Amino acid sequence: MTDTATWVAACKLNELPKEDVKRWDHGSKSFAVFRTADDRVFVTDDICTHEYAHISDGFVMGTTVECPRHAGCFDFRTGEALNPPACNRLKTYSAKVENGTVFVQIG
Amino acid sequence: MKSDVGQAEDWPTSTFTLNDAPVEKNLSEHGMVIVGAGHAGARAAEALRKNGWSGKLTIVESEDAMPYERPPLSKAVLSGTNSFEKYPILVDGFFAANGIEHIRDTTALSIDRNSHLIELSNGAELPYHRLLLAPGAEPRRLNVIGSDLGKISFLRSASDANRLASWLQESAKVVIVGGGLIGLEAAASAIARKCDVTVVELANRLMNRAVPEKIALAAKLRHEKEGVCFKLGCAVKEINGVNNVSSLRLSTGEILECDVVLISVGVEPRVSLAQAAGLDIDNGIAVDKYLRTSDVSIYSAGDACSFADEASGERIRLECWKNAEDQAYVVAKNMLGGEQIYSTSPWMWSDQYESTIQIAGFPARGPFITERVCLDGSLLLFHMTETGHIAGVSGFGSLREVGRGVRFGQLMIQRMLTPGVGDLCDYTVDLRSLIVPAVVA
Structure with a gap:
């Protein structure tokens, strides 16, 4: 994390259902923005590290997301790949909520 | 070695x-x-x-x-x-x-x-x-005259795939014998390589063994839109050619000209x-x-x-x-000396074009089908038993709707839930809301 990294507004928190994920496109990249049942917010890359699929189309349960294509699971808090066929970690980004808006730190 | x-x-x-x-x-x-x-x-x-x-x-x-x-x-x-x-x-x-x-x-x-x-x-x-x-x-073999000619392949190993891929030149006439999952995935790949594709299938419908009929029909329409030609209810009687294959004769008497043949009639x-x-x-x-x-x-x-x-x-x-x-x-x-019992929870997927097919559980054990057409046109089928339990779930369409829908269906199967038919078929009802009570319980 660097001081020069910028916080960018991604979406309103109330647009994001609890225990769910939403896609956010910024520049040429897609990000997956997660909201847990207890209202914490996490952000990862949106493209599965196994084969091309949007993680934001996946299935959220607790703090894991399952890729909709081949059911590879990730812990979206850390990006860790939890089961085959996923084996490489998803990149994660810092996120925060201010005045009802989700901000993502992009380095 | x-x-x-x-x-x-x-x-x-x-x-x-x-x-x-x-x-x-x-x-x-x-x-x-x-x-x-x-x-x-x-x-x-x-x-x-x-x-x-x-x-x-x-x-x-x-x-x-x-x-x-x-x-x-x-x-x-x-x-x-x-x-x-x-x-x-x-x-x-x-x-x-x-x-x-x-x-x-x-x-x-x-x-x-x-x-x-x-x-x-x-x-x-x-x-x-x-x-x-x-x-x-x-791969199961096709016991007909000419099945040992050149440019006829199975698709099982990486070397099969590489060999077949090298034959899929633009405009090549490709005949796929067998309209199962592998045959149809290969058809989509051959279309991506701008080949002219015909699928010959013995049964009167596609993916007969693994996929519910309605899902198979939706997939067939998708393939036809891409230009795939289907010959259903047909057997291959003879394969002709000199060194390489040049045509097939079907049980209907029809002759199909071809440059490449894929035999995918099961294993x-x-x-x-x-x-x-x-x-x-x-x-x-x-x-x-x-x-x-x-x-x-x-x-x-x-x-x-x-x-x-x-x-x-x-x-x-x-x-x-x-x-x-x-x-x-x-x-x-x-x-290692353990005594873990193997219990199946079948789940399979097939990607054809940008669409996906996913099937979980045992659809054949659920004769009462509840259909949900999602907002983007994706189709989800909940295969229910007489007691209202879900025996299987299947879907065709976008990754988002099919992936999520089938996953929710799997949870309903595991938790032996009996969701209301009205809720299942109404796309405005969030499927997550139908599994929440069990989570609380």
């Missing part, structure tokens, strides 16, 4: 724990032997190490390649998007780093069950303490090694609920393994990624 073997001191033995598996150390010098480094075999090797087996471990494979994922062969590899090496089952260097001897390009010829020895095609004899047979399956389990060793064979290598064959020292997993289905009692085989994956973990535990 090629062998990838690491030094014993390379393995991180300190991280291995003998959790619930009482390992019989006095036999450990014989080691564990796995025949077949396909999905089940490779994953079982990994699981044996992770479950604490630090003794000798050897995996024998007739192909000359590192273990690779097969699902991409009919898709990314055939369409030319990626090579099969991009899809390894294990991380690079896994065998060497974990002291697993990988004997490739070598076939297991026979098993001497009394002496616990396997005879290999390289002349070596390999002693085993426990043996896992994961030989997989091989047969490889049972010859087990059969010659006197193991019970019944629709595959017969195993008990612990995946043990009729010899207590020999186990089986993957496409060749036939197990008793809990509901019907019939011996079934599941030729899919998920089954190979799940059985590998169970069999590894049991080879």
Whole structure:
């Protein structure tokens, strides 16, 4: 994390259902923005590290997301790949909520 | 003989724990032997190490390649998007780093069950303490005149996929015999390569064995939109050509001109090694609920393994990624002395064009079908029993709707829920809301 990294507004928190994920496109990249049942917010890359699929189309349960294509699971808090066929970690980004808006730190 | 073997001191033995598996150390010098480094075999090797087996471990494979994922062969590899090496089952260097001897390009010829020895095609004899047979399956042949002509292929191995991919030139006339999942995935890949594609299928519908009719119909329409021509209810009577194939004659008398033929009419389990060793064979290598064959020292997993289905009692085989994956973990535990019962939770996918088919559970056991058409047109079918439980769920359409819908369906199956038909078919009702009460309970 660097001081020069910028916080960018991604979406309103109330647009994001609890225990769910939403896609956010910024520049040429897609990000997956997660909201847990207890209202914490996490952000990862949106493209599965196994084969091309949007993680934001996946299935959220607790703090894991399952890729909709081949059911590879990730812990979206850390990006860790939890089961085959996923084996490489998803990149994660810092996120925060201010005045009802989700901000993502992009380095 | 090629062998990838690491030094014993390379393995991180300190991280291995003998959790619930009482390992019989006095036999450990014989080691564990796995025949077949396909999905089940490779994953079982990994699981044996992770479950604490630090003794000798050897995996024998007739192909000359590192273990690779097969699902991409009919898709990314055939369409030319990626090579099969991009899809390894294990991380690079896994065998060497974990002291697993990988004997490739070598076939297991026979098993001497009394002496616990396997005879290999390289002349070596390999002693085993426990043996896992994961030989997989091989393509069913088409017994018609001309089926040995050039430019006719099966699609099972990476070399099959590479050979076939090299034939799929633009405008090539490609005939696919067999309208099952592999045939249709190959059809989509051939269309991506701008080939002219015809699919010949003996049954009157596509994907007869694995996919509910309505899903199959939706997929057929999608293929027709891309220009695929279907000949249903037709058998191939004869294949003609000089060196290479040039035409097929169908049971209707029709002659189909072609440059390339793919035969994808299913697979047969490889049972010859087990059969010659006197193991019970019944629709595959017969195993008990612990995946043990009729010899207590020999186990089986993957496409060749036939197990008793809990509901019907019939011996079934599941030729899919998920089954190979799940059985590998169970069999590894049991080879180490565990008593884990294998219980199936079938799930499969097929990607055709940008659409996906997913099926979970046992749709055939749910005669009452509730249909949900999602906002983007994706189709989800909930196959329900008389008691209102979900026996299976299937879908065709976008990854988002089908992936999520099938996953929610799986939860309903696992939790034995009886959701209301009105809610299931109404796309405005969030499927998550139908499983929440069980979470609370």
